[in-house]
Amino acid sequence: MADAVVIGAGISGAATAYQLAKDGLDVVLLDRFSPAAMASGWTLAGVRQSGRHAAELPLARAAVAIWETLAEELEGETHYRRSGNLRVARDDAEIAIIRGVVQDQASAGLDITLLPDNRAVRGVAPALSERALLASYCTSDGSADPVATVQSFVRAAERRGATCRFGERALVIETVAGRARAVVTDKSRIATRRVVIAAGIFGNELLKSFGVHVPLQVPVVTVLRSAPGARVLEPVISTATATCTGRQEHDGRWRVTNGAEAWRGTLIEEKGERGLPRPRVNPTAASMVDVVTRFGALVPAFREAAIEQSWAGLLDLAPDALPVLDAVPGCEGAFLAMGFSGHGFCLGPVTGKILSDFVQDRPVDLPLEPFALSRFQTSASATAPATLHG
Ligand SMILES: Cc1cc2nc3c(=O)[nH]c(=O)nc-3n(C[C@H](O)[C@H](O)[C@H](O)COP(=O)(O)OP(=O)(O)OC[C@H]3O[C@@H](n4cnc5c(N)ncnc54)[C@H](O)[C@@H]3O)c2cc1C
Numbered sequence: 001m002a003d004a005v006v007i008g009a010g011i012s013g014a015a016t017a018y019q020l021a022k023d024g025l026d027v028v029l030l031d032r033f034s035p036a037a038m039a040s041g042w043t044l045a046g047v048r049q050s051g052r053h054a055a056e057l058p059l060a061r062a063a064v065a066i067w068e069t070l071a072e073e074l075e076g077e078t079h080y081r082r083s084g085n086l087r088v089a090r091d092d093a094e095i096a097i098i099r100g101v102v103q104d105q106a107s108a109g110l111d112i113t114l115l116p117d118n119r120a121v122r123g124v125a126p127a128l129s130e131r132a133l134l135a136s137y138c139t140s141d142g143s144a145d146p147v148a149t150v151q152s153f154v155r156a157a158e159r160r161g162a163t164c165r166f167g168e169r170a171l172v173i174e175t176v177a178g179r180a181r182a183v184v185t186d187k188s189r190i191a192t193r194r195v196v197i198a199a200g201i202f203g204n205e206l207l208k209s210f211g212v213h214v215p216l217q218v219p220v221v222t223v224l225r226s227a228p229g230a231r232v233l234e235p236v237i238s239t240a241t242a243t244c245t246g247r248q249e250h251d252g253r254w255r256v257t258n259g260a261e262a263w264r265g266t267l268i269e270e271k272g273e274r275g276l277p278r279p280r281v282n283p284t285a286a287s288m289v290d291v292v293t294r295f296g297a298l299v300p301a302f303r304e305a306a307i308e309q310s311w312a313g314l315l316d317l318a319p320d321a322l323p324v325l326d327a328v329p330g331c332e333g334a335f336l337a338m339g340f341s342g343h344g345f346c347l348g349p350v351t352g353k354i355l356s357d358f359v360q361d362r363p364v365d366l367p368l369e370p371f372a373l374s375r376f377q378t379s380a381s382a383t384a385p386a387t388l389h390g
Pocket residue numbers: 007008009010011012013030031032033034035036037038039040041042043044045046047048168169170171198199200201202203206221222223257313314315337338340341342343344345346347389390
């Protein structure tokens with residue numbers, strides 16, 4: 001019998017498996033595809049506190065504190081760079097948003113400042129065009145390499161005894177008298193009394209048998225990634241209304257997105273590395289043009305980049321754009337991390353700690369009330385604004 005089974009090897013599940021293995025539990029980490037095959041690989045991978053909902057800020061700050069030494073801890077690569085985040089305003093409406101963000105978050109103690117005009121913005125990021133009228137600037141924000149980070153979590157978990165099974169899909173959590181007793185997959189049955197569901201957009205499939213449903217929307221974001229190039233940009237650049245975001249990776253590659261759009265396409269399953277299935281969503285031509293138009297207007301150098309890869313990434317968008325971090329009603333021993341709404345990559349290291357504390361029945365030293373599943377039973381939760389990725 002496994003002490004715990006973690007379903008999903010995105011950053012949330014991989015970080016949870018690592019924490020559990022580190023604490024000496026015999027843990028099985030499952031993924032129907034491979035590590036970072038979905039949002040945790042599709043992501044822009046900004047590691048950002050600025051622009052967060054007040055409820056999420058304590059988690060983001062705790063996460064950023066972990067990111068600083070994460071590569072060392074995992075004895076693996078993360079390519080984490082604390083190179084700052086500029087959230088730019090391009091018109092009066094965006095100016096009002098950015099001024100509000102700076103005021104609120106500075107009074108909450110975040111190291112965020114207002115760059116009040118184009119000159120000040122270009123003083124920090126000379127590659128920006130005149131379209132950037134002002135910006136918020138948070139120097140302790142940054143970014144990381146998502147695939148390298150998730151792989152480092154997985155390897156560190158394995159070194160501590162975790163068993164990883166990829167290309168294996170969890171079908172149902174079996175219970176006896178309302179308590180988890182096994183995870184049944186398409187290949188085996190794993191006996192366990194503790195289960196973590198960190199399955200991203202597929203979380204509801206595993207909750208169905210308990211009559212539980214997280215009211216998610218699944219919009220899509222298009223991503224373009226270039227060949228390596230000369231570095232002209234240090235901070236991550238986003239906009240007040242999150243209609244485009246971009247950065248240069250550690251080797252100078254551009255990684256750039258547009259905003260979230262309704263998804264009408266299909267999730268294709270193709271063959272990936274080591275014969276494992278790999279999910280893919282193809283972006284539309286219009287969305288790729290949109291990325292180039294929006295980000296190119298802000299950072300003209302991006303227009304010269306040689307694009308090597310494009311994909312579309314799906315978001316698990318909750319009505320209030322906040323995640324669910326909670327126990328699963330009707331299944332004692334099962335816990336849930338989903339609905340990260342386009343900003344769960346940064347939180348990954350802290351999500352892993354929270355879920356590992358849930359599993360081990362330990363108190364969590366962070367305010368988690370806003371992430372309770374029960375909030376969807378009240379009408380107040382359904383009033384939320386859109387996601388802010390990046
Ligand atoms: C384009 C884009 C840009 C983003 N930008 C940012 C950003 O800048 N900063 C930020 O913080 N966040 C960002 N995000 C959001 C962030 O990437 C996600 O919130 C985060 O990666 C979610 O991680 P996860 O582990 O919860 O889910 P996922 O990474 O989706 O992992 C879920 C895993 O579960 C597996 N799975 C599902 N069902 C089953 C099953 N039945 N059995 C076994 N395995 C299963 C899947 O294969 C998958 O690997 C962005 C997301 C996208 C798409």
